[in-house]
Amino acid sequence: MIITLTFAYTISPIPVKAKEAETLGELKQELAALKKQKADNEANQKNTQNQIKAKENAIVTAESDISQAQSDIETAESNIEDSNAKLKSLTEQTKKVLEFTQQMKSKNAYVEYMSGATSMTDLIMRINMIEQTTESAQNMLEELEKLIEENEQLKVDLQKKQQDLSAKITSYQAKIQELHGDLESYDKFELDIDSKIKVKQDQVNNYVRLSKQKFGKEVDTATLAELDVVAYNGNWLKPLKKGRITSTIGSRWGSYHNALDIGGNPEGTPIYAAASGTVSGFIPRYKCGGNMVYINVIVGGQKYTTYYYHLLKVNVKVGDVVNQNTIIGTVGGYSTSSSHGGYDSCTTGAHLHFGVAKGYFTGTIKRANVITPPGFPNRTGYTFSSRTDYYG
Numbered sequence: 165m166i167i168t169l170t171f172a173y174t175i176s177p178i179p180v181k182a183k184e185a186e187t188l189g190e191l192k193q194e195l196a197a198l199k200k201q202k203a204d205n206e207a208n209q210k211n212t213q214n215q216i217k218a219k220e221n222a223i224v225t226a227e228s229d230i231s232q233a234q235s236d237i238e239t240a241e242s243n244i245e246d247s248n249a250k251l252k253s254l255t256e257q258t259k260k261v262l263e264f265t266q267q268m269k270s271k272n273a274y275v276e277y278m279s280g281a282t283s284m285t286d287l288i289m290r291i292n293m294i295e296q297t298t299e300s301a302q303n304m305l306e307e308l309e310k311l312i313e314e315n316e317q318l319k320v321d322l323q324k325k326q327q328d329l330s331a332k333i334t335s336y337q338a339k340i341q342e343l344h345g346d347l348e349s350y351d352k353f354e355l356d357i358d359s360k361i362k363v364k365q366d367q368v369n370n371y372v373r374l375s376k377q378k379f380g381k382e383v384d385t386a387t388l389a390e391l392d393v394v395a396y397n398g399n400w401l402k403p404l405k406k407g408r409i410t411s412t413i414g415s416r417w418g419s420y421h422n423a424l425d426i427g428g429n430p431e432g433t434p435i436y437a438a439a440s441g442t443v444s445g446f447i448p449r450y451k452c453g454g455n456m457v458y459i460n461v462i463v464g465g466q467k468y469t470t471y472y473y474h475l476l477k478v479n480v481k482v483g484d485v486v487n488q489n490t491i492i493g494t495v496g497g498y499s500t501s502s503s504h505g506g507y508d509s510c511t512t513g514a515h516l517h518f519g520v521a522k523g524y525f526t527g528t529i530k531r532a533n534v535i536t537p538p539g540f541p542n543r544t545g546y547t548f549s550s551r552t553d554y555y556g
């Protein structure tokens with residue numbers, strides 16, 4: 165089926181100034197700077213993914229330490245309950261025995277008890293009985309004393325455990341909060357230095373190609389603006405024919421999520437360019453994001469980077485000019501996920517990670533530049549059933 169678009173788009177060269185490098189020569193300098201940075205920082209280059217893992221682990225350790233202390237207290241409390249019950253029952257028994265011996269000690273009761281003997285044997289038995297009762301009352305009293313002491317000790321222990329716990333909670337609270345804060349500053353999809361170098365190298369190669377095309381040779385002083393071929397259109401379309409937002413832009417699971425996740429489509433579903441433009445970046449099989457495509461677009465005179473992650477198949481390369489009918493690739497995210505034998509640790513099921521940021525792609529998506537993709541709400545559960553559905 166052919167989709168008839170209700171608006172006209174044109175692809176025409178429009179001079180555009182790149183934000184950072186303005187000439188091919190400057191772009192080459194940026195590439196050289198990245199390579200130098202990689203060499204300089206190789207020793208202390210910290211892997212973002214490892215840092216995130218370490219911080220997540222520190223939170224889990226702190227939380228499990230607290231929960232262990234809490235469970236210790238529960239055990240101590242239940243020990244005290246047992247001890248209280250034992251104490252109560254022994255107190256009652258002792259009381260009964262003591263009452264009996266007290267009764268026996270009063271002369272009348274003793275005489276009465278003895279004179280009730282029916283035989284010599286019975287009399288001896290009664291004398292023994294009184295002696296034993298007195299002795300066992302003594303033992304019980306001793307045991308009772310011991311139990312009371314133990315009970316007191318248990319209470320002291322519990323109090324100490326409770327103090328330890330509240331000290332732990334106080335000291336960890338700040339630490340956990342700090343760790344969560346640190347995690348929220350991470351963008352898991354941030355490219356590592358090698359990928360940034362690849363992005364820059366691809367861009368240099370593309371502008372070298374455009375320079376040769378235009379001037380018949382590589383001209384370092386040629387401005388990117390004069391070399392750029394920009395596909396212009398004044399509208400946005402959905403990148404999929406249907407779908408449902410499953411995750412929004414913002415801090416999620418402790419780290420920053422820079423796009424909308426769109427589910428509701430199986431792997432292999434075609435993904436279209438949401439706006440016409442030029443492919444400005446392609447990262448294959450990235451450890452967090454999988455196959456990632458970046459497309460520079462201009463809508464309403466504003467420059468944007470559109471980005472599409474977790475793709476199963478990619479049909480475009482850097483420098484390609486695409487329009488809104490171009491199938492740039494297909495939905496992945498299930499078979500490509502590390503949990504299902506793939507390479508991408510930042511997905512578990514089939515979906516498209518679709519984002520829009522102000523400005524052209526330079527190798528980094530700046531958080532401050534990320535916007536809610538036009539035509540979408542930043543709200544989980546929003547569904548659409550056509551590329552022309554528009555929210556807002």
Ligand SMILES: [Zn+2]
Pocket residue numbers: 411421423424425516517518
């Ligand atoms: Zn996502």
